[in-house]
């Protein structure tokens with residue numbers, strides 16, 4: 001029996017779905033949606049708030065402020081309500097309605113940015129808004145999930161050790177990449193583990209995180225239109241990219257077997273299937289992380305008209321197998337030992353210079369997250385305003 005008095009203290013950490021019978025591949029899916037915030041973001045949100053408390057930055061008068069596309073906003077809404085802080089979430093016009101209503105039901109103020117910034121789309125407009133709010137009101141504390149080390153530490157301290165306990169023979173771990181907090185926390189933990197684990201990052205086509213071209217992305221959670229400051233590619237063995245149409249097919253396939261997961265889980269499962277199909281995986285122990293559940297996506301991922309209008313009729317074809325990520329694993333040797341890491345463009349460190357997040361939170365400082373030096377690349381003509389999500 002679990003008995004709690006604060007909602008953020010409960011989290012189901014040990015639930016896995018064996019996908020063998022659904023996908024034909026031996027893959028265990030770690031379910032992160034069973035807590036009162038409904039997503040994996042409970043852990044980094046709790047870690048960041050508690051670090052700020054320990055640093056003495058939060059007072060009863062403090063107003064927490066964060067830019068979020070959804071799940072981090074819901075998690076902070078819940079924690080703020082429980083601890084008695086005010087919380088203001090800056091999101092944008094593509095935040096889905098159920099998520100916005102959830103935050104408001106939990107007492108948060110939700111500010112919706114509708115005008116993209118001329119040079120950086122809606123994400124940058126959101127960050128600009130947070131900075132303005134902080135400049136205008138001393139009570140505001142910006143936790144800055146994009147730069148706060150508490151984001152990845154939460155997964156280093158909780159998510160990865162839980163996987164290690166359940167799978168002492170783990171060989172490959174598939175992790176979706178948004179802010180890259182989950183990825184970096186798990187990758188850092190397993191780098192120090194007793195056996196080598198291959199860390200495979202799963203990203204959306206259209207995200208620039210691992211050097212791809214900026215393009216349209218409509219599923220929240222994964223992918224970034226700017227290089228995530230938390231990412232250290234030296235910890236990542238491989239990155240695979242998945243088309244959103246394949247993410248949706250994977251979601252529908254799982255739903256037909258009674259498992260309703262969020263869109264980013266479809267991405268991770270699709271990417272993992274693609275990778276496993278290309279490697280000799282006999283005897284291999286593979287785990288993937290499912291960040292949330294499907295109820296927040298009923299009017300998008302699971303709504304036929306929405307899917308048809310944005311991805312075409314073919315995506316709804318029930319007979320197609322769980323698709324391999326169309327840009328999945330670039331090479332197909334037997335499972336290689338974790339070794340040389342992903343190699344591709346990385347922005348210079350000074351892109352994020354000026355950030356003051358070492359204490360676990362961020363006061364706006366010139367040149368930090370909204371840095372003028374963080375250009376949005378537009379290699380394929382996609383605009384940042386065509387993207388959504390931006391990692392949580």
Ligand SMILES: Cc1ncc(COP(=O)(O)O)c(C=O)c1O
Pocket residue numbers: 039041070071072176177178179180181182183220221222262264265291292391392
């Ligand atoms: C649904 C969903 N999937 C994936 C992620 C990516 O997690 P991270 O930001 O740790 O990379 C998030 C982040 O909030 C998310 O909300």
